[in-house]
Amino acid sequence: MNVEIINRVLPGIGVCQEVELQSGHRLGIVTRRNGLREIVVYDDDGDGAAMTLALTDDEANALAEVLGAPKLILRLAELQQQADGLVTEQLHLPAGSPYASRPLGDTQARTRTGASIVAILRQGSAFASPTPDFVLRAGDLVVTVGTREGVDQVGHILAGAVGTGAPPGTG
Numbered sequence: 001m002n003v004e005i006i007n008r009v010l011p012g013i014g015v016c017q018e019v020e021l022q023s024g025h026r027l028g029i030v031t032r033r034n035g036l037r038e039i040v041v042y043d044d045d046g047d048g049a050a051m052t053l054a055l056t057d058d059e060a061n062a063l064a065e066v067l068g069a070p071k072l073i074l075r076l077a078e079l080q081q082q083a084d085g086l087v088t089e090q091l092h093l094p095a096g097s098p099y100a101s102r103p104l105g106d107t108q109a110r111t112r113t114g115a116s117i118v119a120i121l122r123q124g125s126a127f128a129s130p131t132p133d134f135v136l137r138a139g140d141l142v143v144t145v146g147t148r149e150g151v152d153q154v155g156h157i158l159a160g161a162v163g164t165g166a167p168p169g170t171g
Contacts (some may be wrong), residue, residue, distance in 0.1 A: 013030070014030060016053070018125075027039065028042065032158070035057075037055045037060045038052050039055065051064075059093060064125070087145070089144055090121065090141040091151070091154060091158055093140040099158060099160075100136060101138075102135065103136070104132055113154050114147065115145065115154045116144065117144050117153050120134065120140050122141070
């Protein structure tokens with residue numbers, strides 16, 4: 001069953017993404033312009049909110065991890081099985097990595113290996129599709145998709161075992 005997500009602009013407030021559940025109830029996630037998020041449970045008529053729960057950033061991230069991270073990893077595993085020669089692997093960023101506390105873009109992983117970093121798993125939170133300015137931290141699990149050789153090369157890059165071992169601009 002496909003669940004439709006309805007996006008509504010709330011003028012002056014932000015955006016609401018609504019989902020109708022199989023039970024007939026409706027839920028909404030309001031993302032305010034200032035970044036705050038709320039969960040809205042609509043009343044039985046669907047006209048008003050029966051309950052609203054404000055979420056801190058940490059709570060929103062934890063909820064997203066509970067609902068999304070296992071699904072993301074499962075989906076990547078399914079894609080791996082479907083694509084001949086494609087592997088998905090979680091690579092540990094060691095404390096001694098030259099890329100710890102540096103932006104992801106500094107690794108130049110995709111350009112250097114052809115493999116893609118599709119998510120970062122950190123302390124129970126998943127950061128899907130990290131941007132080049134996403135700062136890596138020691139202990140991160142770097143979810144990488146590519147050929148076996150490409151993924152292995154990303155692992156060597158993260159460990160500092162490729163080329164000079166130093167990120168560009170630090171020599």
